Structures are given as C-alpha cells and as structure tokens.
Amino acid sequence: MALSAQQAVAGTTAPATAPGIRRTGPDPARASRPRRRGDGRAAALFLAPGLLGFTAFIVVPLVGSAVISLFNWPLFGTPEFVGIANYVRMFTDDPTFYTVLGNTLVFAVVYTALNLLVALAVALWLNSGVMASGLFRVVFFLPVITPMVANALVWHLMLSENGVVNGLLATVGITGPNWLSDSRWALLSVIAMSVWQSFGYNVIVLGAGLAAIPKEILEAARVDGAGAWRRLRNIVLPLISPSMFFASIMTMIGAFQVFVQPQVLTEGGPGEATNTMVLHLYRNGFSFDRLGYASALAWILFVIVMLITALQFVGQRRWVNYDQ
Amino acid sequence: MFVRPKSTPVLRRTIAALAGASLVAGLAACGGGSSGAAQPDGSLMLYTWVSSQSDRAQWEEFVAAGQKTLPDLKVQIDGPSFEDYWTKVKTRLSGGDPPCLLTTQAARAQELNGVLAPLDDLMAANGVSKTDFDQSMIDGMTVDGSVRAIPYDAEPLVVFYNVDRFKQAGLPLPGTTFTRDQFIADAKALTSGDHYGLGISPGLFSALGYTTAGGSTWLKDGALDLTNPAFVSDMQWYFDLVNVQGVAKSPEASTKSDELQQAFINGDVAMLSEGPWNYGTFAESAKFELGMAVVPSPSGQPHAMTAGSGFGIASNCADKEGAFRAIMAMTTTDALSSVAASRGIVPSRSESLPAWSQGKTPQSSAVIEASLGNATAQRTTETWNQVETAFTQYMSEGFRGQRTAADILGTIQSSVSGG
Numbered sequence: 205m206a207l208s209a210q211q212a213v214a215g216t217t218a219p220a221t222a223p224g225i226r227r228t229g230p231d232p233a234r235a236s237r238p239r240r241r242g243d244g245r246a247a248a249l250f251l252a253p254g255l256l257g258f259t260a261f262i263v264v265p266l267v268g269s270a271v272i273s274l275f276n277w278p279l280f281g282t283p284e285f286v287g288i289a290n291y292v293r294m295f296t297d298d299p300t301f302y303t304v305l306g307n308t309l310v311f312a313v314v315y316t317a318l319n320l321l322v323a324l325a326v327a328l329w330l331n332s333g334v335m336a337s338g339l340f341r342v343v344f345f346l347p348v349i350t351p352m353v354a355n356a357l358v359w360h361l362m363l364s365e366n367g368v369v370n371g372l373l374a375t376v377g378i379t380g381p382n383w384l385s386d387s388r389w390a391l392l393s394v395i396a397m398s399v400w401q402s403f404g405y406n407v408i409v410l411g412a413g414l415a416a417i418p419k420e421i422l423e424a425a426r427v428d429g430a431g432a433w434r435r436l437r438n439i440v441l442p443l444i445s446p447s448m449f450f451a452s453i454m455t456m457i458g459a460f461q462v463f464v465q466p467q468v469l470t471e472g473g474p475g476e477a478t479n480t481m482v483l484h485l486y487r488n489g490f491s492f493d494r495l496g497y498a499s500a501l502a503w504i505l506f507v508i509v510m511l512i513t514a515l516q517f518v519g520q521r522r523w524v525n526y527d528q
Numbered sequence: 529m530f531v532r533p534k535s536t537p538v539l540r541r542t543i544a545a546l547a548g549a550s551l552v553a554g555l556a557a558c559g560g561g562s563s564g565a566a567q568p569d570g571s572l573m574l575y576t577w578v579s580s581q582s583d584r585a586q587w588e589e590f591v592a593a594g595q596k597t598l599p600d601l602k603v604q605i606d607g608p609s610f611e612d613y614w615t616k617v618k619t620r621l622s623g624g625d626p627p628c629l630l631t632t633q634a635a636r637a638q639e640l641n642g643v644l645a646p647l648d649d650l651m652a653a654n655g656v657s658k659t660d661f662d663q664s665m666i667d668g669m670t671v672d673g674s675v676r677a678i679p680y681d682a683e684p685l686v687v688f689y690n691v692d693r694f695k696q697a698g699l700p701l702p703g704t705t706f707t708r709d710q711f712i713a714d715a716k717a718l719t720s721g722d723h724y725g726l727g728i729s730p731g732l733f734s735a736l737g738y739t740t741a742g743g744s745t746w747l748k749d750g751a752l753d754l755t756n757p758a759f760v761s762d763m764q765w766y767f768d769l770v771n772v773q774g775v776a777k778s779p780e781a782s783t784k785s786d787e788l789q790q791a792f793i794n795g796d797v798a799m800l801s802e803g804p805w806n807y808g809t810f811a812e813s814a815k816f817e818l819g820m821a822v823v824p825s826p827s828g829q830p831h832a833m834t835a836g837s838g839f840g841i842a843s844n845c846a847d848k849e850g851a852f853r854a855i856m857a858m859t860t861t862d863a864l865s866s867v868a869a870s871r872g873i874v875p876s877r878s879e880s881l882p883a884w885s886q887g888k889t890p891q892s893s894a895v896i897e898a899s900l901g902n903a904t905a906q907r908t909t910e911t912w913n914q915v916e917t918a919f920t921q922y923m924s925e926g927f928r929g930q931r932t933a934a935d936i937l938g939t940i941q942s943s944v945s946g947g
Contacts, residue, residue, distance in 0.1 A: 280617075491914075
C-alpha cells in the first residue's frame with residue numbers, strides 16, 4: 205500500500221522531478237537551467253511561514269467546520285454523525301432561516317449603497333479644497349476606530365422612545381416612531397447606525413483615489429468647457445472606479461457579517477425584523493448548543509459571500525477602468 | 529508558455545501531514561475531556577458565575593460556612609460572568625483539568641442535562657432527603673426524574689412597591705394577598721405623565737411570575753406547551769397591561785433590567801416584580817419606604833414562581849463522593865442561615881428562613897412565607913434558551929398590540945419545535 209501511495213504521488217508530479225528519471229543521464233533542459241531547482245526550494249522556504257499560518261488558521265478551521273456541519277455537535281457530549289441533515293433542516297425546517305437570509309441581503313445591499321454614496325459625497329467635498337480637510341477626515345474616521353458596542357449603546361439612547369431623535373422631531377411637531385421596537389423602522393435604524401459607523405473608512409479609500417487623479421486632466425476638461433457634473437460623471441468617477449470597486453467589495457463582505465449592531469441595538473427584534481445570518485449562527489452555536497447547525501449556516505454564508513464577490517468581479521469589467 | 533511550478537512529493541507530504549495533524553488536534557480538543565478530580569493540593573474546584581467581586585464574596589462565604597462542619601474543606605473558585613457561564617461550563621468540562629463542583633439555576637437545569645450528574649444515590653447514601661429543602665426548588669432541579677443540584681436558595685418572585693406613592697394616592701397597601709383587579713386599579717391610580725404604576729422587565733422571567741400566579745403553565749408532561757389556552761390568556765393579560773391598561777411602558781429587547789430597577793429606585797415606576805434578592809439593594813438605595821407584596825392572582829391568593837440556584841457535580845467528576853460531602857457542608861441549616869443573614873439570599877431550607885428576616889420588615893417576611901407556601905419552580909425545557917431569545921425578540925409587538933399573545937406564542941412554539 206505504501207509503495208502504491210508513493211507511486212500515486214510520484215505519478216502526479218512532473219516526470220523530470222521523479223526520482224527514477226533523475227539518474228538517467230544528463231537532461232539537456234536541466235543542464236541549460238541549472239538554478240531552477242534551487243529557486244523552488246528557496247521560494248518554498250520563504251512561503252513556509254505564511255503557508256503554515258494560512259493552513260493553521262484558515263484551512264484547518266475551514267475543513268474543521270465543514271466536518272462539524274455534518275454532525276449534531278454539542279459543546280459538551282458526544283457528537284453524532286447526521287450527514288447533510290443540518291443543511292436539509294436549514295432549507296426545509298427552520299422557519300427563521302429565510303427571514304434572516306432576506307434581512308441580511310436587504311441589509312447588505314442598502315447598507316453598501318448608502319455607505320458608498322455618503323462616503324463618495326464626503327470624499328468629494330473634502331477633496332474640493334475645503335479648510336481643515338485633514339481634521340474632518342479624522343472626525344469622520346473616529347467612529348470606525350471606536351468600539352462598535354459603545355457606538356451601538358449611544359445610538360440606542362438616541363433612538364429609544366424618549367431619545368434625542370424623537371426629542372428633536374417633537375420640536376418641529378412630529379411624533380417620532382419607536383425606532384428600535386417598530387418592525388418597519390428597526391432594520392433601517394440598524395442600517396443608519398452601521399453606515400454612520402463605517403463610512404469614514406471608505407472616505408479614506410475614495411479620498412486616496414481622488415487625490416491620485418492627475419490635475420492636468422481635470423484642468424483640460426475645465427478648459428474644454430465641461431461643467432462640474434460632467435467632470436464628475438465622465439472623468440472623476442471612471443478614474444476612481446478601482447477604488448470604488450475595492451470599497452464596494454470590502455463593504456459588501458463586511459455587510460454580510462453584520463452582528464454587533466443588531467445584537468446590541470435590537471437583539472434581532474422586534475420579531476425577526478433585524479435578525480441576521482451571523483446573529484442566527486452565533487445563537488445556534490453558543491446559546492442553543494448546536495455547533496453542527498451553526499457550522500452549516502456558516503458554510504452557506506461563506507458560499508453566498510463567495511458567489512456575490514465573484515459576481516462583483518465579473519461585473520467589474522463593465523465599469524471599472526484601470527487605464528490612467 | 530507559463531509553467532506552473534510543481535511542489536516536490538516531500539513538501540506535499542509534509543504539508544498534508546501538518547494539515548492532518550492539526551485538524552485531528554483541533555477536533556480532538558472539541559471532544560470529551562478527561563475526568564475531573566481534586567486539585568493537586570487536595571482542594572475542589574467550584575466552577576460558577578463570578579460576575580463581580582460580590583459574587584466571589586458570596587461563594588467564599590458558602591465555603592467558609594461549609595468549613596464549620598468540614599474543617600478540611602478547600603474549594604477553589606473560578607468562573608466567567610453569569611451570561612457566559614452557561615456556554616463556558618460546557619467547554620470547561622470538555623477541556624483538561626475539569627472542575628467537579630458546578631452551580632446551576634433551577635431554570636437552567638434542563639439545559640445542563642448531561643453536564644450535571646444525578647445525585648439521588650449520593651443523597652440516599654448520605655441521608656439527605658428531598659424534603660429537607662423547598663419542594664418547588666427540588667422539583668426545579670429534577671431533570672429526567674433525578675435531582676441534579678442541591679438548591680441553596682428558593683426565591684419567590686414578588687412585587688416590590690413604593691409605599692410613599694401608595695399612601696399619597698390613598699391606596700390600601702397590598703401584602704400577602706393581591707387580586708389582579710386591585711393590582712390594575714392601583715397601577716392606574718399610580719400612572720400619570722412620565723410616572724408609571726408598573727415597571728415591566730424585558731424577557732420571560734417576570735412574565736412567567738404573573739402567568740404562574742394566574743394558575744397556568746407552559747409545560748405539558750415536561751414538553752414545551754406555549755399554546756395552551758390558559759397560558760395564552762394569562763400572557764395576553766400581561767401584554768394588555770401596556771397596550772390596554774396603559775399602566776406600564778413597553779420594554780425594548782435591549783432594555784436591561786438594571787435600567788428598570790433604577791427607575792423604581794428613582795420613583796419613576798411605583799411597582800416592580802423582581803426576585804427578593806434585590807431587597808437589600810432597593811432598601812439601601814431607595815429614598816422611600818419599601819413595600820413587598822405577593823404577585824397578583826385572580827383570587828388574590830398567592831401562587832409564586834420560585835427561582836433559585838444550587839450546587840451540582842460535573843458528570844465527569846472522578847470523586848463524586850468527595851464533591852457531595854462538600855455540597856452537604858455548604859448547604860447545612862447553619863451554613864444557609866449564615867449566608868442568608870449576610871448576603872440576603874432566601875434560603876432553600878425553611879429552618880434557615882428566620883436568618884433572612886433579620887433586619888427586614890415583618891410584612892416582607894410574611895410575604896415570602898406566604899409565597900413559598902404555594903410555590904412552583906420555573907421549570908424549563910432543554911430548548912429554553914431559544915424560547916427566551918425568541919420571546920425577547922417578539923415581546924414588544926405583543927406589548928404594543930401589533931400581535932396577539934396567541935400569535936406570538938404560536939410562532940415561538942413552532943420555531944422552537946421546528947428549527
């Protein structure tokens with residue numbers, strides 16, 4: 205068995221490196237490129253630390269969670285193999301699954317769109333020669349580095365029934381809704397808080413893209429009589445499209461992993477109005493003691509995020525411009 | 529043409545071996561752990577919730593009280609916050625050097641089925657009788673027909689109230705009897721502007737206190753039965769306190785019970801249902817005279833829901849006999865009296881109850897005794913955490929009248945059974 209396994213491995217490698225062939229006299233190709241083998245070893249050595257880290261922290265947990273998703277796996281006790289039952293239950297027997305999937309999709313799309321719009325508007329404004337733009341950049345970035353839980357608590361106070369938001373609305377004669385307990389407003393409130401929290405990061409990314417636009421091109425357009433809107437649409441946006449693409453990918457991936465905001469602001473309620481995939485997954489794993497089902501949810505989320513990212517990469521050919 | 533460089537067999541095999549080894553190691557770490565035993569110095573490990581210095585002090589007092597009957601008792605105390613305990617206790621038992629002594633609430637005992645060893649044989653061998661302890665708590669600690677923990681407290685849910693506000697409104701003071709009609713009339717009289725007659729905590733705990741007083745239950749033969757008409761009707765009555773009677777504000781899912789306790793202490797709400805363990809905090813912080821009444825029922829006679837905790841033994845503990853001796857020492861009448869006097873827990877042995885009454889009003893002692901006279905523990909199911917989570921998510925729709933109790937409880941029942 206050992207021999208056949210070795211043969212199988214040897215068979216999959218290039219014949220030139222197989223031990224048996226190496227001794228059959230000089231190989232003309234090898235003689236003309238004597239340093240090739242040494243480079244491979246060195247490269248492998250340089251790659252090893254990264255590869256080890258990638259294996260230990262990405263590949264092993266990934267494979268581990270795929271294995272766990274095939275079991276009924278309690279935190280304490282003996283796991284029981286159930287095949288694909290966890291996946292079947294997700295699609296046929298978990299009434300919450302489709303709701304949280306829908307909520308997550310709505311969150312991801314609306315949040316990403318709003319985030320990019322706000323970030324683009326602010327980045328354009330900061331790039332227009334406004335005074336103390338560096339200071340503003342720092343101010344807009346502050347929520348990104350503030351702990352999410354602290355942000356959510358402040359927003360919870362602002363959005364509660366007698367909070368600041370409804371207090372302000374009352375001064376103009378509007379009776380505000382209960383933002384966090386009304387199912388029509390709760391998800392929107394979570395989105396608003398999330399956009400406020402994170403758009404500062406995209407301001408930096410898009411700001412860097414804007415700063416890299418050669419001044420001459422904008423000057424030339426201005427001389428040719430292009431107005432502000434025309435310059436934005438036909439010159440600025442195409443030139444920062446790689447930054448926009450990067451920002452949209454990263455924001456979308458982050459959006460699918462939304463967890464802390466609904467957990468702290470609404471605990472997924474009212475009803476299931478703000479329950480998301482990761483919150484549902486977390487609760488199944490660590491509150492309801494179903495690590496197997498939680499792992500299955502994680503894998504489905506992983507596949508969805510991968511598909512959407514792949515779609516974005518396919519779509520980029522239509523609108524992302526890499527020519528400067 | 530670009531040729532993809534190929535790795536050597538040796539390198540491949542090394543990578544495969546490393547990946548395989550770490551996968552096996554990772555999975556093995558998640559499996560069952562070795563059996564627990566005493567620590568090297570002969571002490572036992574008590575794994576419990578230690579949310580604060582005050583929690584630690586309470587556990588240390590139990591140990592100190594136990595040392596009076598078992599002088600060589602040595603217990604090391606370790607544990608996470610209360611919220612994290614229920615998850616971490618399971619992972620802690622799976623890891624190396626698992627603890628022998630654990631704690632549980634009666635309401636979480638079902639969830640820890642498998643983690644807690646049955647104690648019936650140890651109780652029989654050591655002459656410990658179920659009747660030594662509050663009957664409702666023994667019921668609460670019974671899972672699959674066997675006792676899993678020896679309760680140290682038996683705390684009936686009660687209604688705390690602001691005596692000054694009642695007197696100002698000219699209302700008679702409730703005590704060992706309280707009808708629902710009287711309760712609603714009082715709460716209405718005490719509600720005006722920003723002041724509410726009643727504070728409602730988020731979550732199921734206090735809701736179940738009111739439904740228990742109403743005589744209904746959420747279980748049928750130990751299984752979840754949220755949709756039985758009596759329970760639905762009691763829950764609707766509870767939701768209507770906000771939506772129809774207007775005597776309380778709807779709690780939000782993320783409202784913390786501390787906020788409500790603070791509102792009571794500040795005098796913003798006149799009544800609040802809570803466990804008697806809050807007596808000390810309320811009496812110390814409130815600027816008004818503190819009153820206590822039984823939870824209102826249709827007839828006015830008390831039917832209390834008890835909450836409480838106890839000591840159990842890990843199912844993989846090697847020296848269960850030694851662990852049980854420690855539990856016996858920490859739950860003697862004297863030990864419970866001592867902790868009741870110093871920490872304000874309502875002890876699970878009725879002989880220790882006088883110690884709790886020290887320094888408290890005669891009326892509150894009478895209310896506790898009347899409540900314990902007809903009490904049912906908050907019994908749950910293994911899926912209770914799901915029920916609790918779902919109720920917290922859905923309750924505000926019930927309080928606002930957007931959905932009926934029947935609708936909400938039906939949804940929860942089906943999602944817990946199905947999902």
